[in-house]
Amino acid sequence: MAVGAAFAALGPAQAKLNLFGDLPIVEAIKEDSLDATKKAIIDGASVHSRAADGTPVILLAVGERNIEIVKLLVENGARPDDRSKKDETSPxxxxxxxxxxxxxxxxxxxxxxxxxxxxxxxxxxxxxxxxxxxxxxxxxxxxxxxxxxxxxxxxxxxxxxxxxxxxxxxxxxxxxxxxxx
The missing domain is CATH 1.25.40.20 (Ankyrin repeat-containing domain)
Known part of the structure; x- marks a missing residue:
């Protein structure tokens, strides 16, 4: 599958990568923004997304120490045991x-x-x-x-x-x- 077709299959919220190769939901969590994270999910972002380095978004939220974003992700289907591909760290x-x-x-x-x-x-x-x-x-x-x-x-x-x-x-x-x- 061509890269463009792969992004099209992801939907608009998943296809907009920032300069670091991160999706909007990843960027919102890294900015510690509950509102931006909600918007990314409403716009179709997957709560199973990963940062460019393979870190799951729930792990990013735990790293930001933001219980509200952690709750939002889990309530929308994120797995509490989703581990980093890099070092297997769990939330x-x-x-x-x-x-x-x-x-x-x-x-x-x-x-x-x-x-x-x-x-x-x-x-x-x-x-x-x-x-x-x-x-x-x-x-x-x-x-x-x-x-x-x-x-x-x-x-x-x-x-x-x-x-x-x-x-x-x-x-x-x-x-x-x-x-x-």
Whole structure:
């Protein structure tokens, strides 16, 4: 299929790329604009679109830390577990690393996989632990996060907390009876 025909098949909202090769919905999210994101969707943009680098729009919204855009995308069919093609980061792992409790709650309530690994096999629990976000860790544990999952170096979240000397974080894992390998 010719490039022009491919763009025509996408519809008008999908065919208008900016100078960086991004679609209007991608540009709207990068600008952190709820109104522009709504307009892009109304104009036919897909909530499954990706930035030029392969990042799904829901992951961009999580990166912007904009719960309203995240909600808009999911309510219009975006998948809470749509991962980056570049490094397999999921919306939940990014929100956990950022300590965005409100977004983490929303994604989990929409059935995001609490144990979905991303880059370096790091789950949301491992990401939250590395960043010392105890409120997110507590929630992930309450929602059934597997404490035995390990990163690419073989460390569990509890071991990461122990190595960092975070007694407050270690205490959270004791309620879950987490193990060290």
């Amino acid at each position: 939940l792992t990014l929100a956990s690393a950022n300590g965005d409790l409100e977004i983490v709650i929303y994604l989990l309530d929409r059935k995001a996989d609490v144990d979905l690994p991303g880059a370096l096999r790091e789950t949301a629990l491992i990401k939250a632990t590395r960043a010392h976000h105890n409120d997110v860790i507590r929630l992930l544990l309450e929602r059934g996060a597997n404490t035995d999952d390990t990163d690419s170096a073989g460390a569990t979240a509890l071991e990461i907390a122990q190595r960092a000397g975070w007694k407050d974080t270690e205490a959270l894992f004791k309620t879950k009876k987490a193990t060290t390998k």
